[in-house]
Amino acid sequence: MAQRNDRMGAFDAVLYGIEGDPLLRSGIIAFIVLDGPPDREKVTERAERLTRLFPRLRERAVGNSLSPAPPRWETDPNFDPGYHVRWRRLPRGADDIPAALAYAARMGDQDFDHSRPLWEIAILTDLADGRAAVIYKVHHSVADGMGGLAMSASLFDLESDPGDLGPMPPAPVADPAGLIDRFVQAAAFEAAALQETAVGAARAYVHAARGLLTSPIDTTVSGVRTAAAFAAMIAPPGGPKSEWMSDRSLTCAFNMIEVPLEPITRAARAAGVTLNIVFVAAVADAFGTYHRRNGHALSEFRVNMPVNQRTPADAVTGNHWVPARFVLPTDDVDATARLAQLHGLIEDARQDPALELSEVLYKAMALLPAALTERLAAALMKGVDVAATNVPGPPVGVYLCGAKVLALVPFAPKAGAAINIGLLTYDGSVLLGINSDPAAVRDPDEFAACLEEAFAKYAV
Template sequence: MEHFREVSDEANDWGGPAQMSAWEALMWRAETDRRTRSTGMLLETLDSEPDWHRFREAVARTAQRIPRLRDRVVEPSIPVVQPVWSPYAAFDVADHVRRVPISAPGTHRQLLEQCEVEWDRVMDRSKPPWEVILFTGLEDGKAAMGFRCHHSLSDGMGLIQLLRLAHVSGGRTAPAAQHPRRGFTTGGLMVDAARSALNPANALKLTRTGVGTAVHTAANPIESIGSASRYVRSLTRMLQNPEGDVSAVLSTRSSGHRLSTLDIPLHELKAASAAVGGSVNDAFVAAILGGVRRYHELVGEVASERVVVAMPVSLRRENDPLGGNRFAGIRFAAPGAEHDPAVRIHTVREHVLRAREEPAIGFLDQLSPALTRLPTPLIIELSANLTASSDVQISNIRGLTESVSLAGAQVTRTYPLGPRPGVAMMVAMITYGDVCCLGINVDPQCFPDADTFEKALTEGFDEVLALTAEDSR
């Protein structure tokens, strides 16, 4: 029972504090515009179709065990404080679970096309921002589960933590810990903000912090000036747009999307990256770059010498709450026309390691509170311009190492279908056992030839995986 107590505590705390971070608040407010929408889907394929009643009960148990899944977002009438997660008294799991049949023959392509349809559905912002869809009628009696949620609820690593809790011990669950939780209202948030502003203790705390900083600066002037100078230089680098040269293929963007998936053996990607002194992530990014180059070649276009890549870097610490968002974004100009996969891997590694060491890597955490005071239309325009300045967004998440089941059906793959915020292509990867499951979301205006794109991406990975054979010679 000790294991169940630990799992119950983790489930109760998943999602973190009631108040959103400023970064989460920005994503929530920007959701109202299609260009900056950040709702994604986690797609699990199943070896059989689970019983509908048992499936709904499994979702209901998970929602009961994880309080954050029963919370909705409450926003202040004026953005002087961040939105909060508040218990939703009218929560009904039936509002969050649907069954969608796929017409015969029920191919994987048909499943992804239905996911594209679901992508355009806007969730009710007055209710908890998530839903579970059971896709039935797939070939050979198979099925799939789609979990849609807003990014403010969790980042990719937090979703893996959620999956682990949902699938724990083959579906056996510990009783949910019942802790009283405070509810919030729009008016109450404004009252709390006023009280906080007028609270002498808060003013004293700010004063003490300022005095402490001033004393430290006076005692260590050279150190303080040096730290500030390093941070400013780092911030300048982080704010600069990487110098890319956008090709004809990547230049014209639309709001459409086309989804696809790809499976790569994890042990092969590990071996290929190790053969040239890189990591799995380095090899993953290098393979994507190779795929973009190959697409240009196959359609007779000149590939960009420098492709601007955006990717998240996890800032999670061991003692951070489960769920929520703990990441920073980095951008760099990657080699877009390089044929040698080893060179691509080394270049990507240099960029990523350098970015991780930037003192200002978490600058958005400091900048976001000020941005949340801006009018929503301005937030949307700033966000849209920032995200559209990148060509490709790439994310790599370590997934579950063990096989899991859902309502009696075995999970065979887990695909992350991430949002595509203005970039030409979004590629996310989650490992499941020994398989790298890639979820790809492309702009069909940039990549109109779906078959050629999938061929090019496969060849990009073939280039990287071939490094193992070269190393053994």
């Protein structure tokens, strides 16, 4: 049974609360291509099992606009798995994968029904060569990319017929709180939050005082750096660096790219960098190339990238990351020079001392009135040109209810940016999902081609 006082964490609450501005909707989508239609009976059974293994998928968010306490997760007394899993067919003559991606993009455009649990699955059948596509969408407040992948792993098998999965886990029992209980819980939460903040501040003060006594110069320098970094983090960045791509809309355009993994990892090893550095380098290359080809050359752009903070002890649900925001150059240089150029920049951004204070910032934002939280988040997010994230996927091929998974592509929410590019490694491939705003990216197909060309420079 879900605990009545199981409230959203600070990051979760902010991601949930900012959607009063529809440009900041935060649905995460996994686009899965199968070699054939999944078994309908198995899909029904597996979806039921998934929601019992992860009860958050049976819970709705319950909040009060007059209370500063974050929304509470509460088991939906009207939970209906059939509402969340839908079977669809594309129009006759549709162009296979592009049409399925367009369907997924429309799902990305749409908001959830907030009176129900915040996830849904669409299964598209009758694609070319008998293939099918599965579109799994979950709200970012439910889980981050790593958590969402961990939950969806329960849908996958290492063979087409895994046999008996064992007894079905027990279903959570709905026990909604009454009005008085809700007020009591909210008051208790607010008191605990204030106490936690006061204790944290006192500890920070004692730590700083001790540091000043034992190492005054180092402590002072570190404090100044952290304060400056935190001030830069919370300062509104202004408009996007690309004036040509500054418009925003509610519409999404989805493109996907697949490139071999081994040449990319070989290039990363040769340069002494990570796969993530190669990924960001290719994004910078593509962004600069796309601008130059269209007569809008620019020298730099702003990137927002999540830095994973998840530990083995963390729950699959919820968000365990901090946002790193940094500016990257887009000058036309060769692949080797770009990797060397970006290595230090990205590592500095990932180790920014202000990132340790992100939780404090988001806890404060979560306790503010929704309209103010939304305004602050919009100021931080809408000045970003590109958001980028990467998640490690299954290293070997997997199956979904009897059908082999041919591709597993992540599409992260635009979250105020012109483009959000998600990378997932799967069975020897790098799969990239490009979620672009057509109001900013006039030709999403051309940008996708630029990104594919950029990766080819490193696949040597």
